[in-house]
Amino acid sequence: MYEEFAQVYDELMKEIDYTKWSDYIQRLFLNSKREIKNIMEFGCGTGNITCNLAQAGINMTAVDLSEAMLTVADEKADRMGLKNIQFYLGDMSNFQINQTFDAVISCCDSVNYLPDLAALQSFFLSSYECLENEGILLFDVNTVTKYKKTIMDNTYVYDLDDIFCVWENEPHFDENAMHFNLTFFEKNKNGTYNRHEETQIQYFYTIEDIHRCLVNIGFKNMKYYDFGTFMQGSNEGERIQVIAEKR
Known part of the structure; x- marks a missing residue:
């Protein structure tokens, strides 16, 4: 992680x-x-x-x-x-x-x-x-309320100086869980980008x-x-x- x-x-x-x-x-x-x-x-x-x-x-x-x-x-x-x-x-x-x-x-x-x-x-x-x-x-x-009413299945995009990131929320309410799927691009000194993908999971209590x-x-x-x-x-x-x- x-x-x-x-x-x-x-x-x-x-x-x-x-x-x-x-x-x-x-x-x-x-x-x-x-x-x-x-x-x-x-x-x-x-x-x-x-x-x-x-x-x-x-x-x-x-x-x-x-x-x-x-x-x-x-x-x-x-x-x-x-x-x-x-x-x-x-x-x-x-x-x-x-x-x-x-x-x-x-x-x-x-x-x-x-x-x-x-x-x-x-x-x-x-x-x-x-x-x-x-x-x-x-x-x-x-809280569960935050996951269900605020985070939900929204997608967030961060466009910063040297980083571009797409953050997608994927609810799994039957599992009491929220998956965060992240794809981000990190700018190199030569102007090219490295792509990374990562998934994190949070659980409701x-x-x-x-x-x-x-x-x-x-x-x-x-x-x-x-x-x-x-x-x-x-x-x-x-x-x-x-x-x-x-x-």
Whole structure:
């Protein structure tokens, strides 16, 4: 996943305000009984939120399934002179580490890439096991409503300076899944283009699914916010921010 896409990801996603997103996460930390000094981040991608939080003085341990994404993230951290980040190649649904953290985070709908409830619950278990007592788990998910009413079967075209990308959405509602078919052309210095194709799949989870799995693992004091706010979230919104506490 993301092997070729990693090189153009930041350019295609430049409309995302990662600074604002990182600030929101830090405000969510106010829910924690612990001071947040050390964070495990699952699904770090190209490290935008990772680096923002590291700049705030937090020690970051960041995991991603894509080696290509991690390469971009590591180069970014080096350019910024950040020494308080460790990157690991791994699967968020079964990652183990001999270390505990004040918080575990997963951003930018990384959780939607988990293919079923068993993988979702396994991710919660991995998170629980590497949290300190009274540590918190934070993650966001795209809702079923977003897939059915906003994303649907739309096609998006990105025509940038050195990149041309066609992003086609293919709903599979019988599988609770959305396929993203990407075809992109990357311009070479001699004016020719390299063509790449990639398919990614995201899966739908309701608040009820998430809550049941969190309870099964032993998390307490769950909160479900409409993303970007501290207002109660619902399956009718587009993105839900989840917070859960280890006791």
